[in-house]
């Protein structure tokens with residue numbers, strides 16, 4: 501898929517569009533994933549929702565701790581201070 505791939509879609513009567521399968525596949529977006537919608541000026545950006553660390557919101561290097569997203573720094577704090 502080229503860097504600036506483009507499709508034209510018509511909104512259905514309820515204002516919905518279908519994200520093309522090739523885009524979902526390329527961006528690892530699956531059915532029932534949470535999607536983030538951001539408006540900047542007159543543009544709408546759609547992306548896979550990244551929940552980030554439950555403690556600080558950082559979205560880098562997330563791992564799951566008891567099924568919750570946690571960043572490496574908070575994970576280290578949890579381990580060192582034996583919170584769990």
Ligand SMILES: [Zn+2]
Nearest residue numbers: 553556571574
């Ligand atoms: Zn964190």
